[in-house]
Amino acid sequence: MRYLGVIVLMVAAALMPPLAAAPSRAVILITLDGARHQEVFGGxxxxxxxxxxxxxxxxxxxxAYRRYWAETREERRQKLMPFFWGTLMRHHGSIAGDRSLGSAVSVTNRHWFSYPGYAEILLGRAHDEDINSNEPHRNPYPTVLEFLQTRGGLTASQAAVFASWNVFDAIAEHRAGALxxxxxxxxxxxxxxxxxRQSRQQSETPTPWDSVRHDAYTFRFAMDHLARYRPRVLYLAFGETDDWAHDGRYDRVLDAYSRFDGYLRELWTWLDSQADYQGRTSLxxxxxxxxxxxxxxxKDHGSxxxxxxxxxxxxxxPxxxxxxxxxxxxxxxxxxxAATLITWFGEDWRTFDAAAAPPVEAVAGQPHPRR
Ligand SMILES: [Zn+2]
Incomplete structure (x- = not known):
């Protein structure tokens, strides 16, 4: 009788339509290359x-003065990134790194340039000895993006990277083709x-730099992929804030922040309008x-x-x-x-790398947002 009951239950389960799976969490990492805290907080x-x-x-x-100047740093940053400061940080999020408020964020690697910086973000710790150049060498370690792709059972389309700098082909994945x-x-x-058409156009509208395309293409392709393949892990890596600075074009640096603010507004508005992202996406x-x-x-950086x-x-x-x-x-x-993204995704960061730095959530009770 007991076995019959089990069989009845099994048959019933087999006949029932599958429950609609609750959309899983999504994490989005966004970087602005070499973006100084001086502009982010002070415009x-x-x-x-x-x-x-x-x-x-x-x-x-x-x-640039007419466009971005104002008397106070709060007004200036608001002019530079009105959506970021007026909406995103006011109603939905928080930001660390304003040293005038006793809030500091630093890299732990000793190089203070791009590949080691991105590697630290994606690997959860610095690897100063073997990640010490900007050459397009394949990342020697699996990245947090690959970890989340595996743990989440995601297809390569569901864990995606869009980057303006071509070296991200090497940085983003240890195993080519995982993402x-x-x-x-x-x-x-x-x-x-x-x-x-935009894909063809990107090479007809070159930047002054051979290895970095305009951020506009990076963003447009990412949005197309996002809407079409619904990735649960997405990384957007913008580059122009760094390259215009190296060239001494401060006006273009500021315009790059301003355009980025528009991208952020568009991305957030879209995420908020989609049932499988709204309320379950972390940036x-x-x-x-x-x-x-x-x-x-x-203009410069480096150790x-x-x-x-x-x-x-x-x-x-959330x-x-x-x-x-x-x-x-x-x-x-x-x-x-890295550990912060993993925790947001609902996984244990220690299974990624027990020697990685802990998630920021560990101190999430401590910040005191200024009123
Ligand atoms: Zn950089």
Missing amino acids: FDVEVARARLETGQPLEDAT TVNAGYEPFESPSPDIA LITTDHGRGRGPADW RVAGANETWMAFVS EMRPRGPWSTHPELHASQA
Whole structure:
């Protein structure tokens, strides 16, 4: 009788329509290459702007001044990134790294340039000895993106990377083909005629840099992929904030932040309108390194440039309550990004790498957002 009952239950279970699986959590990592905390928290830096102008030209005549200048740093950052500051950080998330409030975020690697910075974010700790150049060498270690893809049982389309810098082909995955990676001037295939046209156009509209395409293409391809394949793990890596700075084009740096703010608005609005993302998606927004602090060295970074280890990190997650800028807390590190993403995804970060830095959530009770 007991066996008959079991068989009846098994038959009943087999005949029932499958329950609609609850959409799983999604995590989105976003980086802005070499984005200084000085601009993120203070907007237009008048000393930097003055230093790059030809002698004699009044600062007030500069387009960037008219576009981004305001009296207070709160007003200036609001002008630079109105959605980020006015909506995202006000109502949905928080950000660490404003050193004037006693909030510091730093990289732990000793190099203070791109590949080691991204590797620290994606691996959960620095590997200073074997990750020490920007050459496109395959990442020697599995990344957090690959870990989440495996643990989440995701297809390569559901764990995707869109990057402006072509070296991300090597950085993002230890095992080539584990993820969807579209980086540099790589063509992007889409059934959308508009996106297919943009894929052809990216090489007809080159930047001044051979290895970095315009962020606009990176964003458009990512949005097309997001809507079509519904990834649960997505990484958007923007590059222009770094490259325009190396070229000394402060006006273009500021415009890159401004455009990024528009991308963020579009991304957030879309996520919020989709049942499988709304309320279950976490965003971590950060940078791979800082830059020099003043008008003499703001263009540069690397271990000899004071301040180039200083970064910032923003969190938008149903898991975290703080809103606005953090103040007065133990220093955070770029290495904590990996474990934070894993925790948001509902997995145990220690099974990724027990020696990785712990998630930022471990101190999530401590921040005191300024009122
Ligand atoms: Zn960089």
